[in-house]
Structure formats: structure tokens, C-alpha cells
Amino acid sequence: MSTAGKVIKCKAAVLWELNKPFSIEEVEVAPPKAHEVRIKIGAVGICRSDDHVVSGNMVTPLPAILGHEAAGIVESVGEEVTTVKPGASSFPLCLPDSGMCAFRHACILPFNNYVLRICYVSNAQGTLPDGTSRFTCKGKPIHHFIGVSTFSQYTVVDESAVAKIDAASPLEKVCLIGCGFSTGYGSAVKVAKVTPGSTCAVFGLGGVGLSVVMGCKAAGAARIIAVDINKDKFAKAKELGATECIAPQDYKKPIQEVLKEMTDGGVDFSFEVIGRLDTMMASLLCCHVACGTSVVVGLPPDSQNLSVNPMLLLAGRTWKGAVFGGYKSKEDVPRLVADFMAKKFSLDALITNVLPFEKINEGFDLLRSGKSIRTVLMF
Structure with a gap:
């Protein structure tokens, strides 16, 4: 019927x-107009963005049916x-x-x-x-x-x-x-346009972050440094293409300084895939001052702002955002x-x-x- x-x-x-x-x-679902x-x-994935609504970090009117x-x-x-x-x-x-x-x-x-x-x-x-x-x-x-x-x-x-x-x-x-997958993979291959032989840093190893790793590998990056506080994710990150994995809590200095030392001045491409203001800044600072590109992928908290010294960009860094890769x-x-x-x-x-x-x-x-x-x- x-x-x-x-x-x-x-x-x-x-x-x-x-x-x-x-x-x-x-629920009752009306016919389409x-x-x-x-x-x-048939199938729906659970994305961190949905959880941002639950926590109030992303604002949408309630009651609501989430999922996307x-x-x-x-x-x-x-x-x-x-x-x-x-x-x-x-x-x-x-x-x-x-x-x-x-x-x-x-x-x-x-x-x-x-x-x-x-x-x-x-x-x-x-x-x-x-x-x-x-x-x-x-x-x-x-x-x-x-x-x-x-x-x-x-x-x-x-x-x-x-x-x-x-x-x-x-x-x-x-x-x-x-x-x-599209958000992460596209952020690497379409938004950042990762180049063969380059060095990349990926902050956050959830589903989107790991998709960034996959995109960096597909683009031919020589080094892909994965950053997360949860070391249980490191094995999966390496399986998908990460060459190194580091946890910020293992170091006494800021993680951006660690990455700059590891890469002789900074990475070529960095990706923030968490949605925290502090990691967005760390991701920007870890990329090379003269030619690095940093991409904001994670959904930022609602009604929070970053104060940025323009000198961080004046020498040639690129800072950009990506929605849906x-x-x-x-x-x-x-x-x-x-x-x-x-x-x-x-x-x-x-x-x-x-x-x-x-x-x-x-x-x-x-x-x-x-x-x-x-x-x-x-x-």
C-alpha cells in the first residue's frame, strides 16, 4: 500500500x-510539499556535531530530531x-x-x-x-x-x-x-591541497580526523603526524597512513613547539579536527611561519572567539576553514x-x-x- x-x-x-x-x-512525518x-x-552515523548540540556547543531550537x-x-x-x-x-x-x-x-x-x-x-x-x-x-x-x-x-x-x-x-x-569522511578527506585533498612529499599534522583522531589522515596519504604527504590525547587511537591512525603519533600530555612544552622541533621549523599543512580554541591556535602555530597552511575543520564552540595577532599571518601563513571538505x-x-x-x-x-x-x-x-x-x- x-x-x-x-x-x-x-x-x-x-x-x-x-x-x-x-x-x-x-513521530508523525508529513508528506513532502x-x-x-x-x-x-536505512543507516545513520553518529557524528560529533550531533553531540555538540546535546551539550549546547552548537545551538539549534529544541525539541529537535538531530542526525545528518x-x-x-x-x-x-x-x-x-x-x-x-x-x-x-x-x-x-x-x-x-x-x-x-x-x-x-x-x-x-x-x-x-x-x-x-x-x-x-x-x-x-x-x-x-x-x-x-x-x-x-x-x-x-x-x-x-x-x-x-x-x-x-x-x-x-x-x-x-x-x-x-x-x-x-x-x-x-x-x-x-x-x-x-567527506569533511576530513576533502579538507586535505580539496581545501588544503596537500602536496606530494609534504609534512602534515592532524589534531584529533576521531572519524573526521582519521579521514584527514587518509586524505593526506592519498595526496602523497611524506610525513603525517597524528596528535591526540587518547593513545588508543594511534594504532588505527598508523593503519590509515599516519607516520608518527604523539600525545600532548607526554611533553612539558606546548605541542606546537614540539611539532616545530620535529619538523625543522613547522609543518607544511596542519588540521584542527577537534573544535577547541586552544587546539585551533596550536594547529596554526605549528605550521611554518612563511609558507604553512592551517585548516580549521572542527566545529568551534558557540559564541566563543579567538584573539589573534596579525603578525602570525603576515609572514605568509595561510589560515582557512572547511565545511564538508x-x-x-x-x-x-x-x-x-x-x-x-x-x-x-x-x-x-x-x-x-x-x-x-x-x-x-x-x-x-x-x-x-x-x-x-x-x-x-x-x-
Whole structure:
């Protein structure tokens, strides 16, 4: 029996309050309106950005359905949708990508994913582009999260925020391309443009940080120095390409000074993949004063600022940021999935736990304890 055009009742994890566990609820998901797509989620990864919302470091209206790193099947489409059809394997995209952005602004730009980033950082109202929600629970509207809300068995997204992918793709693996892998890998190969023979430092060895390591290796870096306080992650980092691993607590001097001594003046490329102001500064300072490039990848705490002496940049350092690895999501995600299917890279090493969706809180406990790289939840 077709569900197109009808309200669907399904399971979802609702965050009602900050610093509280997710509550598995029955929610009602309205059918898609014009230019919208309803997706049945098959697999979803637990990303640190979701936890930043739980802790209050990233602000979004509550109650909300979080989640943004997922893959699924199109269930139905609204009027005027032309890029996907029901039954298509697809990604809900936390960065919209179309001739106009998800807010229907005519803002086409030829370089990188600038427009997408603007939409990403400004989409904090907790709704779809028309200002309304498609979720209801216990008679109350539930907010969306960055336009995707994939901690729900069904979700509704704007057409600009969905990409069709290879139908043969294993959803439990390629869902990582929806955020973590692409963000890290692209930060190295697309944003920093790591060069062959170069020296890199990667601060933070979660799923995104390890994907940065993979990107640095793929780009031909000669030295990849991985930095983390959790030494249990070092073996995995070396498996994926790190040449050296260091822990800041093992040294009496600041870690940036250690790295500068190790590299005769500083690394060529550094990546901060934690989201702390102190490590962002350490990452900047460890790269070479005259020619180093430092990339901020980790999500910074809300409403906190860094004070920076311009002299740190005057001699030639480059300091830049990256959202989604610089990729244009609707164009590049299907290509990355195709590369995965062609065995140009593997995602297996990044997935440490696969759990049923109902164990979402257990998955977040694993993340917070440092015992998982990526936990994938299955519906």
C-alpha cells in the first residue's frame, strides 16, 4: 500500500532538552510539499556535531530530531521535484546544492562550496526552507536539524538537499560519505591541497580526523603526524597512513613547539579536527611561519572567539576553514560513492560499531568515552 501523500508514523530519536538522553518516540512525518523529498533512512552515523548540540556547543531550537550523516531510499516526492524518484538510493545532504541554495536565493558562485557553507551556518531556525516543520510528536511540532534530521526512520528534505547514489551501495558504509569522511578527506585533498612529499599534522583522531589522515596519504604527504590525547587511537591512525603519533600530555612544552622541533621549523599543512580554541591556535602555530597552511575543520564552540595577532599571518601563513571538505554535495557525493564502489578507498576502518537504532544513547556513550570512531545505527 502506497504511503505517498500520507502522514507516516515512525520511530525517531527526539532531543527534548540539552544534556539529556535521546528519547525514542513515535513521530508523525508529513508528506513532502513542492520541491521536497521524503526519505526512508536505512543507516545513520553518529557524528560529533550531533553531540555538540546535546551539550549546547552548537545551538539549534529544541525539541529537535538531530542526525545528518545518513543514507536511505526515496519514499515519495513533492510536486516539481525532478532530480530523484521514489525508490532511488539517496543521501540527505546537510549542505544544499542547486542552482539556487535551499532558501531559493539566486546565489550561484563558480568556486568551491561557498554558497553551501553560507546556507549551512545560517540554517539555525530548525525548519525547512518554507519556515515550517514536517515532524509532530505528542501533538507538538518538532524542529529539524540543518535541514535533514536523520535520527528518524523517515525524514523530509528540500530537493536541493538530496543526492541520488548507486543503488548497489551498502548504506551502512557509504552513509559516512554524508559527512565525516567527506569533511576530513576533502579538507586535505580539496581545501588544503596537500602536496606530494609534504609534512602534515592532524589534531584529533576521531572519524573526521582519521579521514584527514587518509586524505593526506592519498595526496602523497611524506610525513603525517597524528596528535591526540587518547593513545588508543594511534594504532588505527598508523593503519590509515599516519607516520608518527604523539600525545600532548607526554611533553612539558606546548605541542606546537614540539611539532616545530620535529619538523625543522613547522609543518607544511596542519588540521584542527577537534573544535577547541586552544587546539585551533596550536594547529596554526605549528605550521611554518612563511609558507604553512592551517585548516580549521572542527566545529568551534558557540559564541566563543579567538584573539589573534596579525603578525602570525603576515609572514605568509595561510589560515582557512572547511565545511564538508570543500565539496559541492549534490555533485560530489555521488562521485565519492562511485569511487568507493570502485574500491579507490575503504571506509571499513572508520566503522567500529554497528547498532540498532534504538541503542542510539549507547552509541553516544561510546563516542564520548573515546571507544568508537564511528558508530552506525541501523533501522
